Amino acid sequence: MALDEVKIGGMGASRLRVEDNRFIRGKGNYVDDIVLPGMLHMEILRSPVAHARIKSIDVSKAWEVPGVRLVLTGEMMAARNLAWMPTLSYDTQAVLATDKVRFQGQEVAAVIADDPYIARDACSKIVVEYEQLPVIVNPTQSMAPGAPLIRDDKEGQQTNKVFDWEIGDKEATDRAFEQADVVSKLELHYPRSHPSPMETEGSIADYDRATGKLTVFMTTQAPHIIRAAVALVAELPEHMIRVVSPDLGGGFGNKVPVYPGYVISILASILTERPVKWISDKSSNLISTHFARDVYLKGEMALRKDGKILGFRMHTTSDHGAFFSDAQPSKFKIGLLHSAFACYDIPNAHMVAEGFYTNKAPGGVAYRCSFRVTEGMFFQERMVQAAADDLGMDQAEFRRVNFVKDDDFPHRTPFGFLTDSGQYGKCLDVGLEAIDYKNFLKEKEEAAKRGKLLGIGISTMTEPLGAGNSREYDILGIKMFDSAELRVHMSGKAILRTGAKTQGQGHETTWAQIVAHELGIPADDIVVEEGDTDTAPFGMGTYASRSTPVAGAAVAMVSRKIRAKARKIAAHLLEVSEEDIEWELGRFYVRSNQERGVSIQECAMAAYSNVPDGMEPGLENTSYYDPPNLTWPFACYIATVEVDPETGVWDVLKFVAVDDCGVRINPMIVEGQIMGGLTEAYAAAAMQFITFDEAGNCIGSNYMDYLLPTAWETPGFELYEVVTPCPHHPIGAKGIGECATVGGPAAFVNAVLDALKGTGVRNIDMPLLPDRVYEAIKTGKDISGAPPVKVD
Amino acid sequence: MYPSRFQYESPKTVAEAVALLDQGAGEAKLLAGGQSLVPMLKLRFASPAMLVDINGIEELRYHRFDSDGTLRIGALCRHEDLEKSDIIRQKQPTISAAAPLVADPIVRTRGTFVGSVCHADPQGDWAATMIALNGRIVAQGPKGRREIAMKDFVLGPFQTALEHNEIAIEAVIPAPQGVAVGGYIKLERRVGDFATASVAVALDVVGDKVVRAGIALGGVGSRTIDASDAAAALVGQPLTDATIAKAAELAAAAAEPRSDHRGSADYKRHIVATFVSRLLNQIHSSKEAA
Numbered sequence A: 001m002a003l004d005e006v007k008i009g010g011m012g013a014s015r016l017r018v019e020d021n022r023f024i025r026g027k028g029n030y031v032d033d034i035v036l037p038g039m040l041h042m043e044i045l046r047s048p049v050a051h052a053r054i055k056s057i058d059v060s061k062a063w064e065v066p067g068v069r070l071v072l073t074g075e076m077m078a079a080r081n082l083a084w085m086p087t088l089s090y091d092t093q094a095v096l097a098t099d100k101v102r103f104q105g106q107e108v109a110a111v112i113a114d115d116p117y118i119a120r121d122a123c124s125k126i127v128v129e130y131e132q133l134p135v136i137v138n139p140t141q142s143m144a145p146g147a148p149l150i151r152d153d154k155e156g157q158q159t160n161k162v163f164d165w166e167i168g169d170k171e172a173t174d175r176a177f178e179q180a181d182v183v184s185k186l187e188l189h190y191p192r193s194h195p196s197p198m199e200t201e202g203s204i205a206d207y208d209r210a211t212g213k214l215t216v217f218m219t220t221q222a223p224h225i226i227r228a229a230v231a232l233v234a235e236l237p238e239h240m241i242r243v244v245s246p247d248l249g250g251g252f253g254n255k256v257p258v259y260p261g262y263v264i265s266i267l268a269s270i271l272t273e274r275p276v277k278w279i280s281d282k283s284s285n286l287i288s289t290h291f292a293r294d295v296y297l298k299g300e301m302a303l304r305k306d307g308k309i310l311g312f313r314m315h316t317t318s319d320h321g322a323f324f325s326d327a328q329p330s331k332f333k334i335g336l337l338h339s340a341f342a343c344y345d346i347p348n349a350h351m352v353a354e355g356f357y358t359n360k361a362p363g364g365v366a367y368r369c370s371f372r373v374t375e376g377m378f379f380q381e382r383m384v385q386a387a388a389d390d391l392g393m394d395q396a397e398f399r400r401v402n403f404v405k406d407d408d409f410p411h412r413t414p415f416g417f418l419t420d421s422g423q424y425g426k427c428l429d430v431g432l433e434a435i436d437y438k439n440f441l442k443e444k445e446e447a448a449k450r451g452k453l454l455g456i457g458i459s460t461m462t463e464p465l466g467a468g469n470s471r472e473y474d475i476l477g478i479k480m481f482d483s484a485e486l487r488v489h490m491s492g493k494a495i496l497r498t499g500a501k502t503q504g505q506g507h508e509t510t511w512a513q514i515v516a517h518e519l520g521i522p523a524d525d526i527v528v529e530e531g532d533t534d535t536a537p538f539g540m541g542t543y544a545s546r547s548t549p550v551a552g553a554a555v556a557m558v559s560r561k562i563r564a565k566a567r568k569i570a571a572h573l574l575e576v577s578e579e580d581i582e583w584e585l586g587r588f589y590v591r592s593n594q595e596r597g598v599s600i601q602e603c604a605m606a607a608y609s610n611v612p613d614g615m616e617p618g619l620e621n622t623s624y625y626d627p628p629n630l631t632w633p634f635a636c637y638i639a640t641v642e643v644d645p646e647t648g649v650w651d652v653l654k655f656v657a658v659d660d661c662g663v664r665i666n667p668m669i670v671e672g673q674i675m676g677g678l679t680e681a682y683a684a685a686a687m688q689f690i691t692f693d694e695a696g697n698c699i700g701s702n703y704m705d706y707l708l709p710t711a712w713e714t715p716g717f718e719l720y721e722v723v724t725p726c727p728h729h730p731i732g733a734k735g736i737g738e739c740a741t742v743g744g745p746a747a748f749v750n751a752v753l754d755a756l757k758g759t760g761v762r763n764i765d766m767p768l769l770p771d772r773v774y775e776a777i778k779t780g781k782d783i784s785g786a787p788p789v790k791v792d
Numbered sequence B: 001m002y003p004s005r006f007q008y009e010s011p012k013t014v015a016e017a018v019a020l021l022d023q024g025a026g027e028a029k030l031l032a033g034g035q036s037l038v039p040m041l042k043l044r045f046a047s048p049a050m051l052v053d054i055n056g057i058e059e060l061r062y063h064r065f066d067s068d069g070t071l072r073i074g075a076l077c078r079h080e081d082l083e084k085s086d087i088i089r090q091k092q093p094t095i096s097a098a099a100p101l102v103a104d105p106i107v108r109t110r111g112t113f114v115g116s117v118c119h120a121d122p123q124g125d126w127a128a129t130m131i132a133l134n135g136r137i138v139a140q141g142p143k144g145r146r147e148i149a150m151k152d153f154v155l156g157p158f159q160t161a162l163e164h165n166e167i168a169i170e171a172v173i174p175a176p177q178g179v180a181v182g183g184y185i186k187l188e189r190r191v192g193d194f195a196t197a198s199v200a201v202a203l204d205v206v207g208d209k210v211v212r213a214g215i216a217l218g219g220v221g222s223r224t225i226d227a228s229d230a231a232a233a234l235v236g237q238p239l240t241d242a243t244i245a246k247a248a249e250l251a252a253a254a255a256e257p258r259s260d261h262r263g264s265a266d267y268k269r270h271i272v273a274t275f276v277s278r279l280l281n282q283i284h285s286s287k288e289a290a
Ligand SMILES: Cc1cc2nc3c(=O)[nH]c(=O)nc-3n(C[C@H](O)[C@H](O)[C@H](O)COP(=O)(O)OP(=O)(O)OC[C@H]3O[C@@H](n4cnc5c(N)ncnc54)[C@H](O)[C@@H]3O)c2cc1C
Pocket: B029, B030, B031, B032, B033, B034, B035, B036, B037, B038, B039, B075, B101, B102, B103, B104, B107, B110, B111, B112, B113, B114, B115, B116, B117, B118, B119, B123, B124, B125, B126, B162, B166, B167, B168, B169, B192, B193, B194, B195
């Protein structure tokens, strides 16, 4: 008898998260929990100013503090060729500053001491003399004639430009605009934010001179990439480097890059021959580690009177801070931002992207998104609403008219992406019904008569996940495949390892469910392990929603390899030929007699005790999975709000989310991911930004200024589902970790701007803080939130 | 967290605590709820040589009304004690309205009313209620006790009239003349956020006349602002559209806000006027209803 899949914790089971067992008991094992014998502690001295020449650094007083073992400066790093390191975007980044500091919070010196208190005491004894230079806090200042050159360290770098990039067909797009009845325009800034994981960055470097082996425990979402980078920077061979990423307290893209602290702790361990621990504090994490977004977008849309979009033009100006260290596939300069408008059937498009250096922390990480799609999708949905308004068309209808239709797949976007499946119209219908669209429009009209401002905002989008196929996607030349290794023990219990790295997504739970689905081994009998480069197969790690699309696919594929071998064993045990054998969940049986069968566990036992002649014993295998295409989940988010015109305060009345992420492995985890993502979307729309004053001081350097929403103000979310399986993924899944963060913000912002319709206001930059909304209502003008922030 | 090195003392009586502060000669800091001091230690904005922790002095945890209606709040009375107090809800509407808006629920279990007033943060909530209610602080030092009126207590941002060896042992709110009505509104970006702007209103009312009024503004100046002109405009008058509008206008004029990432000076001034008028209208309509 086949097993009941839900009972064994297979696909579709809302199985409780196995990792929570230790997390809720306080038994997680984070980098900071690890204590090695003889371990020293490192603290980093950071620049208080945003742009300055370093005239001198005097560390003598720091050395005098009892308990100090090592003080490192840029000069000492330079002597070992370690003052600069390569970034994941083919630029360089200072490890410890030698010539200049280029942003507030930049690493200037490090103290290694017996305990972290001493290390901090000694840091405060280091005297640095700075000669202040003019500061640049936005791209407009970067490109101004006569602007100071930030990257004077780079040969041939004459300006503050990082890159120019272009995609699409300019001429065809120009022609589309000539034929347009209406041209709609929009300009906005997606503000700088920070992924701010609960656990900050940290590492423990442990170099063993006797064996020549370097072990680094660190907070990384991509242990294998880090090992490759460390091999490059520290000039150590790969087999002498072990990177271990233990439990992670969130990552959100912030833990993909290589940070100076990692490199310094490694050198410190080599020099002191003792383990060196570095744990960054919250403020350091906020001011120096990789930020997200900070892109100025403008665009226009060519429209026909009946609502058809003929083409669009987009222009992005991105602020990369002092070093270009986005973590993204190397072929693209502004991530996958050009996936914007992929859910609409638009024949012509052209996009120009320009990147600039500024005196701000480096980054541009994929904060809970697939490489800058967040900025793209936000612009898309804001633009779509503006266009519908300009046409005087209902915004839901405008979307429906332009959606790629269910039977038009596969569909090629003007920028070359291939979307392959979806039921966009159906998702929209489910959403509109859930929000009671028609009634709300009536209510809104009624309320307006009483001086109340109600608004409704829609955001629909498909986003590209699962980077990606090896033709187009690589980081530092390494193709973006992923892997899984499965060992089935004699008893039929198993251990699964992948090249991904969970950090809250629940891999330990869901990967086991995929194995259970493929092999019928109960999920509880499968241990999942990730993050140790000495044991895990090579993989590119977890970010950009790629785990289920890529590593998850590898889990299914390796399970199938195991099943294929088990089938041969089963034939041997049942004394029939392989062709006469059938599979049902958990069991092989003889086609002619279903009663005669062997369980997968019996096959496992036989793999170690009774294999057929000529077969290798054992039951284990590895799969490397190179996805044929990206996966394309779809989402429809709708918010209704009420705005208080006297204060600019707005409240969410209702929020509905319809997600089509293909087949759901663990529906409970899927819902958790959507809830979390929507909370972050609300935060971006309502309260979150990191801005700077004219002197380059970071405003948002602590959690009193950089706001994370709490359960009190976060609205409730109603979730709905539509399932369109991914046509090429082995189990039909598309990925869900990031849809809500990506698509959510526009729903809130569109709702507030809808409430303000008729005031002449086209845009208010996020976050929609009450003062901005009030200002917009009062003046009838757009509100820009670009830095520098105005301070009296 | 990695503060600088300090000596830690946990006295059992006020006298012991005063003696320790005296010994500390300006290098000692008193620790109450720790919700402001501990973050300062963490950031090393404060590096006292000694911490005198008063949490062991049990008798300081109280709030009570004297028979004449005077309210006394002991140095260890937590924000949460006031938030959950029936007697406060019944008799002191301004404090009752402010209590759930101070910080977040976790901070409220530790932070103290008196500690907040002593911290003298211009964005703090309790200082505004103290000014509106014409409160005073009872301080005890080596030479005995003295009382300091709230308007003289705060000298500047994070500066008070306390000597280094004095402890604020209690806050006193005088008994109302007639019926105490009032309220508190705060504009915050999120729970636990300090005020972008906040307004405390406390009125003593006899019949339909205001006999005493206090209006104080938080977050809109380098200190908590006593909008005394606005308050004076209400005294001797009933609450009417005209008196309410006048008070709102005078309160906005008294604000001294700065433009920053929370909003422009003009916006904050506008919020002050809006909140004063909302509070007074609320009081007015609840009196009508009664
Ligand atoms: C996340 C967070 C959010 C917050 N949000 C708000 C908010 O929205 N509104 C608000 O008003 N506050 C807020 N606070 C501050 C909080 O209310 C504090 O509790 C309060 O400011 C200080 O009270 P405390 O008892 O914690 O004092 P402590 O932190 O112990 O001390 C503060 C200062 O006062 C001195 N002191 C304390 N008690 C006495 C005494 N009896 N005599 C003499 N000196 C004394 C101390 O020496 C120290 O200098 C917040 C705090 C946190 C951590």
